[in-house]
Amino acid sequence: LPRAFSLGEVAVLVLLYNVLAFGCQPVVGLLTDHLRRPRLVALAGLTLLAAGLVLSPLWPVAAVALMGFGSASFHVAGGALALCAMRGRATGAGLFAAPGVIGLALGGYLAITTAAPLWPFPALFHALGDNGAASDYEKYNCVTPIIKPDAMARAELLDRTMHNYR
Numbered sequence: 001l002p003r004a005f006s007l008g009e010v011a012v013l014v015l016l017y018n019v020l021a022f023g024c025q026p027v028v029g030l031l032t033d034h035l036r037r038p039r040l041v042a043l044a045g046l047t048l049l050a051a052g053l054v055l056s057p058l059w060p061v062a063a064v065a066l067m068g069f070g071s072a073s074f075h076v077a078g079g080a081l082a083l084c085a086m087r088g089r090a091t092g093a094g095l096f097a098a099p100g101v102i103g104l105a106l107g108g109y110l111a112i113t114t115a116a117p118l119w120p121f122p123a124l125f126h127a128l129g130d131n132g133a134a135s136d137y138e139k140y141n142c143v144t145p146i147i148k149p150d151a152m153a154r155a156e157l158l159d160r161t162m163h164n165y166r
Contacts, residue, residue, distance in 0.1 A: 005060075013061065016061070020072060021068045021069075021072050024069060024073075028072045028077070029076045032076055038077040038080040040077075041073050041076070045072070045073030046070065048066045048067065048069050048070030049070035051066050052066035079096055082096035
């Protein structure tokens with residue numbers, strides 16, 4: 001999302017995503033049962049998620065809405081497929097849901113700590129070599145590298161980058 005959003009605007013977008021991602025699941029469940037094509041609904045959900053990622057720099061609100069619907073579609077249909085794969089036993093649904101819950105927990109923890117970002121970022125910093133202006137990602141808690149343009153001094157680049165956070 002663009003850095004121009006205030007904390008309140010980000011909170012509204014997170015609320016919109018959650019309302020759509022969780023609130024639409026019963027409707028998506030009815031649709032999936034009606035169509036009897038959970039694989040198609042899961043694929044549609046992944047397509048909506050991808051479309052939201054592509055559109056996020058241009059239309060963040062539309063992107064969040066697409067990702068909310070996509071998440072609802074993927075999780076309902078994926079859960080149905082997991083239940084079918086395990087012939088109605090709950091183990092399949094548990095195995096389907098567990099990685100997402102672990103990801104939410106780890107993502108929240110990593111967002112509030114100075115923990116170093118996980119792969120591929122350390123390798124990416126190393127590959128940038130001299131063009132990487134800030135590679136001490138533990139100190140700055142950067143999740144993406146700062147790449148120095150050839151025509152800009154390092155001090156000027158860091159000053160302008162940190163201006164975004166002031």
